[in-house]
Amino acid sequence: MQAKKHPIFITNSLTGKKELFKPLVDDYVGMYVCGPTVYSDVHLGNVRTFLTFDVISRYFRYLGYKVRYVRNITDVGHLENDADEGEDKIAKKARLQQLEPMEIVQKYTVGFHEVLNQFNILSPSIEPTASGHIVEQINLTKTLLEKGFAYEVNGSVYFDVKKYNGLHDYGILSKRNIEDLMDSGRALDSQDEKREKIDFALWKKASPSHIMRWPSLWGDGFPGWHLECTAMSTKYLGETFDIHGGGMDLKFPHHECEIAQATALTGKPPVNYWIHSNMLTVDGQKMSKSLGNSFLPHELFTGTHKLLDKGYSPMTVRFFMLQSNYSSTLDFSNEALQAAEKGFKRISSALAVIKKLKYETASSLNHELDSDLNRLSSDCLTNMSDDFNTAKTLAVLFEMSSRINDFKSGIKRVSEVTRDTFENFKASYVGFMEEVLGLTDEVENNNKLLVGTINVLIALRKRAREDKNFPLSDKIRDDLKALGVQLMDGKDGEMNYSID
RNA sequence: GGUCUCGUGGCCGAGUGGCUAGGCAGAGCUCUGCAAAAGCUCGUACAGCGGUUCGAAUCCGCUCGAGACCUCCA
Structure with a gap:
């Protein structure tokens, strides 16, 4: 194993700066990523986020860290529209399809796992569900009430943002100020129970027709969306943990609310490094369910989507996404995929070659080649450690694949370098391709x-x-x-x- | 309207004060029974206008353009 303590730099969305990563506990990394709300099929935009954090957790493990990666399943509490009139997304879908809510949850959870499997995205260490942590969420709500950061109205409990902002900084992550938030947007509805429209629900009273409900101190109800992540992250990772990730679009309000809740509860910031992955776009526009421009994985594999000429394999798409930085938007197009397909074929055939390549006893040492191979091996580490720059790492792998092809065609011989250099070079190529970037040989494996x-x-x-x-x-x-x-x-x- | 991000060659995309990114596509050559692959060589670039600097695609300002968030979204 590499297990070298290579310093890692992470662009922290909280500070906007690239910072040296220092884990809370040596050799251990605690990471929480907001998972999907399982009420419909995942599309490729969703996949990009989970891919980003898959590679990040893979890299930490590659370096020898022990990673506890928690990624939740939101199976309750995610409201449509405004938190007050909104309907639970899963309950709504259940009503439309005349199914039990948990049938919906089951169906799309299974689908979610299937898709991630196809893309070779590894399972997290813990995948908790919101519905499995109702007790924890009720307890947190209770504590927030006791501490005076929440108030109850008609069986619902809301977080008091104004109160919180008096002691801490609401908007610290999304760089907003509370006055702007209170001024903008819709006027306060007369029906609204909240004191301020920026307040958000911790616990919602269930109407008589609401199916998903749990008894609480405030009557039958269900938890609010933001609270589940705080409940699950702190339960499994502690009051403060290393990394919290998620899509850019969750920064506000979701992650901002998480920070507020957790800080109100413990008095300290919950997360040291926030990482946000950027959006996948189509013709420059965000891919999203509401815009109707999503690509579903099966449309991509079969090429049945109207914007595609042909189908593309999961590994091609994985490679395609890794060619850009997670923090930049990435535009999805047929041409770009075509280029990715050929490029991937190149580095993956070099992978097959190097795997079979054996060292021969050294003849005359070619110092230039020897140091070149060593530089390439270490460049992989340097680039991945620089904010998980997969694009640059792939560029190095392409360079390495040229050397591999030289060995294959006999232009260069492996005996021109030392055994250590060769074995390290080989281990780096195979390790970064398969373990870190998760780019495996589809044919051989399948x-x-x-x-x-x-x-x-x-x-x-x-x-x-x-x-x-x-x-x-x-x-x-x-x-x-x-x-x-x-x-x-x-x-x-x-x-x-x-x-x- | 408010907050923020981005604008790189034919296409996709790294980089971010001086050093070739890389891939795909294109041109030429080498190898080869033919093809493919591979190897070598080559071209085109940093939205515009000012400023700071010995030096800017990279920093600052303005202009134009695109997008995200402010409501559910990864």
């Missing part, structure tokens, strides 16, 4: 039978070529090509292939 069959055909074709039976060898190649398998002849009869 279809051993196919791979075996292709190898049989390759052997037959080799025989034909040796016999100078070119019509037969070309037929094998052409027929395979028609099926999407491209054969590539190498030096001394060696053969590679790629599958579309």
Whole structure:
């Protein structure tokens, strides 16, 4: 294992600065990421966020940290529209489809996991549900009432933002000031129970028809959205933890409210480093369910989306997303995916090559090559440690793949470098590709039978070529090509292939 | 209206005071039974206008353009 204590720098959205990462406890990282509300299919914008934090947690582990990664499932309490008239998203969907709310939750949770699996996004250490932490949320609400940061009206409990702001800074994350927030937007509704419209619900009274309900000190009700994350993050990671992540669009109000609740409860900031991933755009516009421009994963794999010419594999998309920085918007287009497909094919075939490549006893040492390979290996670490710069890391991997191809074609020999240099180079390439970036060889992993069959055909074709039976060898190649398998002849009869 | 972010070559995208990003596409060459792949070489760039500086794509100001958040969204 690398386990080198390479210093990591993180752009902290709380301060807006790139900061040296210092964990609360040496060698341990606690990270919380806001998961999905399971009321509909996840689209690729959602995937980008979970991919970002997948790579971040993978990298910490690669460096030898023990990571506790908590990513919740919001299965209750996420309201539509304003917190007062709003209807629970899951309950609404259940009513429309005439299903039990937990049926909806089950269906989309399973779908969510399937999608993440396809993209090789690893499971978090803990995946708690909001509905499984009602007791904790009631207790937090109670404490906030006792501390005077909340008030009860008609069986609902609201957080008193003005009161909080007198002691702490509401808006510290989203850089807003409370006066602007109070002035802007809709006027206070006469029906509104809240003292100020910026106040938010900790606990909501359930109307008689509301299905998802739990008994509490304030009558039957359900928890507010913001509270669940505070309840679950502090339960599993402590009152203050290292990293909190999520999509940019959750910064306000969700994360701002989390900070307010937690700070009101404990008197200290809950999170040391906030990381926000940026949006996936289509024609420059945010991909979102409400705009109706989302791409669903299966539309992408099959190419059935109207903006696509053809389907793209999950690994191509994973690679595509990692070519940009998580903090920049990324535009999704057919052309960009096409370029990504070819690029990915290149570094992934180099991966197959280096895996098979063995060290030979050193001959004459090529100092220039030796130090070049060492530089490339360490550049991977440097770039990933610089705010998880996957784009730069991939650029290094492309450079490395050129060297690998040199070895393959015999332009350079592995014996020109020391054994340590070679093994380190190999471990870096394989490690960064597979462990850190999660870019695995799709073909080999997905279809051993196919791979075996292709190898049989390759052997037959080799025989034909040796016999100078070119019509037969070309037929094998052409027929395979028609099926999407491209054969590539190498030096001394060696053969590679790629599958579309 | 308020708050904030961004504008890089044909396309996608890093970088952010002096040092080739990278990928895709394009041109030429090498290798090869042919093809493909690979290798080598090449071109085009930092929205505009001012300012700071020995030096700016990078810092500051303005202009233009795009987007996000302020209501649910990853």
